[in-house]
Amino acid sequence: MIIKKLKKSYSKSKYIIILYALLFIAFKYIFNRNFFDVKIFIKSFESFETTENFPIVNKYYESFDLLKNNNINFFNFTPDLSKDVYLIYKIIILNYPKKFDKNSQYFFSFKNEEVNQNCLVVDNNKKHLKLIKCQN
């Protein structure tokens, strides 16, 4: 009787071990398809978008300071910058509630981009981006 019970419990636990092995394989499968970073995990509940301390750093972060330091609520993009769709979408999303406006006089442009005669450089203190003011 006891041997029978032991046999039963052994066969049950055998299945459960196999299933847990399958579960951990599935976990590993998902883990391998992601970009998990411990630094991001530790800071996942911080309001990081406005700081440069967060592990994800990109040139679009500069746009936030450019608008904030110059007290500007509406912005536009130069034609060269507009070609980089990823960058302009990221700038629009990061700076919300400050909005993109086609009629705005303030333009974001690349640092090395030439400036028109009608335009004035407002802020040039960043690595990748600068802020210019153009008259329509």
Add this chain to the structure above:
Amino acid sequence: MSKLKSNNLIEYLVIILSSCILLNYFFYFLFFNIYLIKFIIFIFFTSLFYFMFIRPENFYLKLTIVFLSLLLLGNPTDAWDGWAVWLFKAKRIYTDQSIYVFLDNYAPFSNNDHPLIVPAFCSSIAFFFGKYNEIFPKLGIFFLSVPILVYSINFFKQKWHFFFICASLYIIANFFINAYLDGLIALYFSFIFFLVFNIFLDNKFTSLKFFNLFLFVTILSLIKNEGIVLVFLILMQVFLSIHFNKENKKYEFLFYLCFSIVPIFFWKFLLYKNNISNFHFNKGFDLFYDRLINLGTYKIIFYYFINFKFLLFFSIIIFISFIFKNNKKIKLSLFFGLFYLLIVLIVNLISPMDFYWGLSASFKRILITPTYLFFVISFYEIYLNRKKLLQLAYRLQIKKLHLSSKRRSPRDTKA
């Protein structure tokens, strides 16, 4: 008796979780109040913690929920739709404290015509913690899948359910946490499809089950535009299931289920009033006819259909359809799975996007829905007929033994 009680407990728990998700969305429309939103999220978290820490069973599911939540919190939001559409919408709701803000059609690249239940839930989580970033509000997307995962406990025995969760993890994989909503769509659609069969074709109707079905269909219709198409397929499936059922013809429940699409019609009416249209239908059918006669179109479609998971589960369901002949559930799921793909292809053919680019960006994600549907229905059929299958395997084994003993016997006699 205790099992019955435990089943009912899960039913009530899932009703609370789903109701929180829906109430959160409705409160944004009716009267926005931060404290009310925080209270709803508090109830949601309390119910979730109750499931996680007080009930001792289903450890594997709890482990899965914890693992996916931790993985989600350590991942950057790299998926385009994740940051440019869903989390941007969540940020707009959080910043402006209103759901009507989308009617200005600002930043049309974020598809302002999409329904908002997911961004609303994400922003509520941000309200709950009193801050916003691009990482933790994604928890809202994952938590929307929890009611389905928890409810599935009621339909399979422990080991079978364990395997069901493992397979779901393999099929949906990183779509649980990468801020795309296609995993959610697949999960809700396939489970609703299964629930409809369970209620209307297998005569396992209970009012609680139907109420849960109603809540799930409402949530599915509000996830994204594909969800609306899938809800219409579900309504067709309900009609056919009731029609095929010879014992109980409960057509009145189809009528009740139609009320689940009222919230999405209200949202679409608001969009229509504010001239916000869908990007895919901006240019009418001009491109559709050109693409339809072009041979290159079919080459591209064939190329994207070669997907390992899709082909695997498609062949499994075809194989099962040969074992269980005249099985309406398998036939219907095959029909609806392929019909959904056809609708998606037609939308891609109409869309002003470059056809190749459009398919490359979305088709792999879209294939998850029929793949998961084929898995869920074939798994359910195997589970229901497991005793018959065992008997069949047993008979085959006996036949084999019989044959081998016949072959052996002349030699044995010689010896």
